[in-house]
Amino acid sequence: MVRVTVGVKGRAYDVTIGSGVIERAGDHLPDLQQATRAFVVADRTVADAWFEPLASALVDRGLTCVHLAVPRGEGAKTLEVYEALLHQLATQEAHRDDVVVGLGGGSVGDLSGFVAATYMRGVPFVQVPTTLTAQVDASIGGKTAVNLPEGKNLVGVFAQPRAVLADVASLATLADRDFRSGLAEVAKYAIALDVELLASLERDPAGLLAREPGALEDVVARCVRVKARTVAADERDAGERLFLNYGHTLGHALERLDAFAGRTHGEAISLGMVFAARLAESMGTCEPGLAGRTTRLLASLGLETAGALPPAGEILAAFRLDKKYQGGVRFVLLEDVGRPAVVDDVPEAAARAVLEEMGAA
Numbered sequence: 001m002v003r004v005t006v007g008v009k010g011r012a013y014d015v016t017i018g019s020g021v022i023e024r025a026g027d028h029l030p031d032l033q034q035a036t037r038a039f040v041v042a043d044r045t046v047a048d049a050w051f052e053p054l055a056s057a058l059v060d061r062g063l064t065c066v067h068l069a070v071p072r073g074e075g076a077k078t079l080e081v082y083e084a085l086l087h088q089l090a091t092q093e094a095h096r097d098d099v100v101v102g103l104g105g106g107s108v109g110d111l112s113g114f115v116a117a118t119y120m121r122g123v124p125f126v127q128v129p130t131t132l133t134a135q136v137d138a139s140i141g142g143k144t145a146v147n148l149p150e151g152k153n154l155v156g157v158f159a160q161p162r163a164v165l166a167d168v169a170s171l172a173t174l175a176d177r178d179f180r181s182g183l184a185e186v187a188k189y190a191i192a193l194d195v196e197l198l199a200s201l202e203r204d205p206a207g208l209l210a211r212e213p214g215a216l217e218d219v220v221a222r223c224v225r226v227k228a229r230t231v232a233a234d235e236r237d238a239g240e241r242l243f244l245n246y247g248h249t250l251g252h253a254l255e256r257l258d259a260f261a262g263r264t265h266g267e268a269i270s271l272g273m274v275f276a277a278r279l280a281e282s283m284g285t286c287e288p289g290l291a292g293r294t295t296r297l298l299a300s301l302g303l304e305t306a307g308a309l310p311p312a313g314e315i316l317a318a319f320r321l322d323k324k325y326q327g328g329v330r331f332v333l334l335e336d337v338g339r340p341a342v343v344d345d346v347p348e349a350a351a352r353a354v355l356e357e358m359g360a361a
C-alpha cells in the first residue's frame, strides 16, 4: 500500500494505491463529518464487480451507499446524464455533507466530480478509479467536465476530491485495449518526467504487462507522484502542468479527426510521442536517438508507433485549434528523456515535414 499526498494549497488530499484498497475503503477515507450517505456513480460493468465490496466497506464508516447508474464510457459525460444525476440527488434528499463517489474510469470520474462540485454548490467527492488511465491521470488533479456536441470537456470546473482510492486489483478485468491505452500515459510519465520509471520499464515490463499487483502498485504510485507534484505546483494548468500534455498535441488532433471511429486516447498519444520525439530531433533540440528509444518503449508495451495518418493539412489545422496554440504552434518537446520544455512557435513547415515522413499525405 502506498500513500501519496496531493499538496494543493488548503485542500491537500491523499491518493491510496494498492491491492484491496476498495475492500478497506473505510480505512482510507478522511473524516467526512456529518455524511450519512455515499452516492456512488458507476456504470453497470463496474458496479457489478465493485459496488458491493465498496458498500460493505463504507458501512463500517457509518455510510449507506446508494448506486447511481450511468452509461458506459464517454457516453456518460453529457449534460443529460449530469442533469439526471442532479435530479436523483435532489429527489433522494442528498444533503450537503453527503458524499459523491466516482467509481469507474475517467469518464465516470469527470462526470461525478462535476456533479459533486455543483450540487448544492459543492459536496464532498471521492474518486475510486478503476481504469489504468484514471488511476495514473484522470482521478488526480481536480479537473471535472462533461462534453457538448461541439466538443469535449467544454463544461466543467476545477474541484479537488477529498480522497482518491486506487485499487490496482480492479485493473484485472479491464479490456486489453483499455489497459494499453493507460500504458500510453504511463509511457508518457516515464519518457517525459520520470527517468527511473523509464529505466525500469526498459529493463523489464513483463510484470506490468501481466498486471501483477506488485508491479501495478509500483508503476501507478510512481505516476501518481509525478502527477501530484505537477498539480501541486500548477493547480490551474498554467505552466508545469503543460508537461503532462507531452504527446497530446498530435494525440488530440488525431482523436478529433478520426472522431469515434478511430484510435483510443492512448493509441493517439502513443503516435503523438513518436511525432514529438521526431520533431525534436529534426529541429535539433534534443540528441539523436530519442525517437528510436521512444518507439522501442512503446512497442514493448504493445502500443502503436506507426500507422495511417490523416492528411498533414488537416492535422496542422487541428493543431491551430489546440488550447496550447497561442499565436504559433506550441509543443511540449524533450531536450532529453525526463527534460521537457515548452517550445513556442514551432514552424509549421517543420511539423509538416515530420508528419509527411510518418506517412501523412
Ligand SMILES: NC(=O)c1ccc[n+]([C@@H]2O[C@H](COP(=O)([O-])OP(=O)(O)OC[C@H]3O[C@@H](n4cnc5c(N)ncnc54)[C@H](O)[C@@H]3O)[C@@H](O)[C@H]2O)c1
Pocket: 043, 045, 046, 072, 073, 074, 077, 104, 105, 106, 107, 108, 110, 130, 131, 132, 133, 134, 137, 138, 139, 140, 141, 142, 143, 144, 153, 170, 171, 172, 173, 174, 175, 178, 181
Ligand atoms: N480529468 C482529467 O484530468 C482527465 C485526464 C485524462 C482523461 N480524462 C477523461 O477520462 C475519460 C477516459 O477515461 P478512461 O480511459 O478511464 O475510460 P472510460 O472511463 O471511458 O471507461 C472505458 C471503459 O472501461 C470500463 N471499465 C472501467 N473500469 C473497468 C474495470 N475495472 N474492469 C472492466 N471494465 C472497466 C468502462 O465500463 C468503460 O466501458 C475521457 O473522457 C477523458 O477526457 C480526464
Ligand SMILES: [Zn+2]
Pocket: 137, 185, 248, 265, 269
Ligand atoms: Zn492523456
